Amino acid sequence: MREWFLSELDLEYVALGAAILGTGGGGNAYLGKLRAWQELRAGRRIRVIPPEALKDDDLVISVGGIGAPTVGIEKIEKGDECYRAVRAVEKEVGQPAAALMTDEIGGANSIEPMIAAALADLPIVDVDGMGRAFPELQMNTFFIYGLQPWPGALCDEKGNTVVFTDVVSALWLEKLARTGTVAMGCTAGFALPPLTGRQVNDWGVKYTVSQVWRLGKTVMEARAEKRDPVAAILAQERGKLLFKGKIADVARWTTEGFARGRLEIEGFDLHAGATLRIEFQNENLMARVDGEAIATVPDLICIVDSETGRPVSTEETRYGLRVSVLGLPCTPLFRTPEALAVIGPRAFGYDVEYQPLGDYVMPEPVVTVRDLE
């Protein structure tokens, strides 16, 4: 392979793998996949490049959807929100983007930037700022390691564009963008402050487009070959089966632009007699058995259907579903004290020390700079 152009099947893999890394949130990638297919059928291209292909001073804009996933599955996008947000940031900095990327590989934002990239005819970089999904903007490696928090741009389906030209912190960017999103109807397209190629390489979580593509492929192949898809996910991601059981209770409320709630799973098999409680804010934050934390942010707490390996998002959870709860190790970039201050359990209000779930192994890139030479 010289260049990596995504096909409709590749997008199927990406959407499935990304939904698993969405840890219950990140928005539904299904609608995005259909819109990305539409772009491919209209003759546009979705091309992925490795971060090493960027020049140090290339401008890279990270873009995606912002809002409550519960609203995102009902309020259909116009389709150019993210594209217009990219153009607004380019205009503000007075430099065109060399490539686009996602800040959040988990969930819908794996595919959203691909649609904007297809419209702009720009490549997507095989990298993100989370290696998963997180509910708030400031919760990415770029802001944690020093990215200037402006300018960002917010666009809705009606044609409104808001540019955050000066913001005192990433947390203030989050606050202002979040309330703007609520005013716009709880979903919008958002372009983050631009990165240089150098910053993408220094601070990015690498090869996560490759990771979700391979993860989705693994699950679909396991299903086709009648192997256990849950075991296939765990093997692929070096994850841990945290719990297996039946969803017994769900409470969910959409407040301040977030889908918040908790759910209870009654154990089966090895876990018979025990109850797992999960709390979420768009994403699953904390898993406890009998009051004891067995997994917390920033590690990934993923709920999948025990039979099919299909990821179950927080907005889809309901009484009676048979699920497996998987714990996957997060990127080491999230395990430093400065990162844990932003995305560790205490940052979400839990008085619990972070206990790493195991060693992270960097994903293999599908395409390398050598392939491009």
Place this chain on the structure above:
Amino acid sequence: MREWFLSELDLEYVALGAAILGTGGGGNAYLGKLRAWQELRAGRRIRVIPPEALKDDDLVISVGGIGAPTVGIEKIEKGDECYRAVRAVEKEVGQPAAALMTDEIGGANSIEPMIAAALADLPIVDVDGMGRAFPELQMNTFFIYGLQPWPGALCDEKGNTVVFTDVVSALWLEKLARTGTVAMGCTAGFALPPLTGRQVNDWGVKYTVSQVWRLGKTVMEARAEKRDPVAAILAQERGKLLFKGKIADVARWTTEGFARGRLEIEGFDLHAGATLRIEFQNENLMARVDGEAIATVPDLICIVDSETGRPVSTEETRYGLRVSVLGLPCTPLFRTPEALAVIGPRAFGYDVEYQPLGDYVMPEPVVTVRDLE
């Protein structure tokens, strides 16, 4: 006089007259007056020009505070919010402002633009977009008669700047700016989309800086000469005494960035035995006696202390105050069907026909182009 430079005493007049036209809202001009005094004492100038002094293609930016007056009297400004908002709009359109103005002469926004103008060394135009105060951004003559609703800029005391680069309507500008203001802590500086000199002359409510200056002077002179200040206001503004009595009840709540509520006044003298009910959203919207509307927006419903003529704002009303309620005619620019659709009683949810309170007389300008020649 060749040019009109405002002195500390002039600012005293302006603040007092503007508070009367604030119709209960518009924010407290007292703090702004102190800050404007500070600018004069620092050697800066506040200069007023008539709208006829503008060239047709001069860029004029209307700027002021946005938020809940109840919060504005407690949360002190940094002082450069409006100035920075002006600079953000200038940067977005790529043209410097030739002059600044207020969109809302009633209340604090009479003086806010003067502080920004002192900092920028720009003149203030003797005009506004309301001839009073109104709670929402779209409620001005400029938007009603066709001003493009972008770009606007919002700045807080922390250093955050948000630019509304593309907005589908003035109502959406209001919604987005209002929620941004709430996120910023319920008060902020806001620069409206720029006007041309031609638009200012075509759509502006003229000579309202002169009007509030003269009104404040009238009240202070009446007090000094032991004449009835309420009678002096009514004579100066061709207004009508709607009611005289004692405040008997006040209910007030700050929601969605507004100070909303209602109050009851028990009648004295001519009005003994009757009760006047006033409802407000930052400003007094509707006055009823025994369920019958006796004055409504867009005409001005002003509450003043019966002894001193001191305007009583909605956040200062309290049980026991002896007040006179005055009705002043609004600009004819607000009495057209297209204006009433935005600022008439029905626009605020009242199923009442607007009955004009009397004829409006255009204020005399303190300074004319002839004075400047």
